[in-house]
Amino acid sequence: MTTPEPHVQPTRYTVNCLPEDGGLNSHVFEITVEYRGNGRWAVLRHGxxxxxxxxxxxxxxxxxxxxxxxxxxxxxxxxxLKLAKQAAPNVTVNGFTVTDALRMATERAEARP
Structure with missing residues (x-):
């Protein structure tokens, strides 16, 4: 008996307007696109x-x-993916928009010696 070839299927994409580094806690601003079977995908954010x-x-x-x-x-x-990209700039976390988070990160970086 031969060993079957494994099937590889991507099942999740992360969409975010914030960089994943830089101390922004960018994960809280993310939207995910997740595979739900039969060629269909869901756009998700915090349940x-x-x-x-x-x-x-x-x-x-x-x-x-x-x-x-x-x-x-x-x-x-x-x-x-198109819907997630359209929604990503409008994510708000605890009253802070993506724009607010990016501005605060820039201000912090400029304030560092």
């Missing part, structure tokens, strides 16, 4: 799922997901 209408909804349990909900919250990869 919420982006719908085709641009609204964030709580991701339902699999047993509660009806066809209409799935049609509005699952996308092909290109669409999911």
């Amino acid at each position: 919420r799922c982006l719908g085709s209408n641009g609204e964030w909804d709580y991701e339902l349990r699999p047993s509660e997901r009806e066809d209409e909900w799935l049609a509005n919250h699952r996308f092909d990869l290109d669409t999911a």
Whole structure:
């Protein structure tokens, strides 16, 4: 018997307007695009799922997901990445926008000796 060739499938992408280094805690601003099977992807942020209408909804349990909900919250990869990139500049964390975080990081860097 021959050993089968492993299948490799990317299952998660991270979309973020902040650099991953620089002490910004950029992970709190990230949006993820995650594979959900059958060629469909979800756009997620802190337990919420982006719908085709641009609204964030709580991701339902699999047993509660009806066809209409799935049609509005699952996308092909290109669409999911496009939606995540469009949403990323608008992420706000504790009242701080992406722009605020970038400005504060620049100010800190300029203040260092």
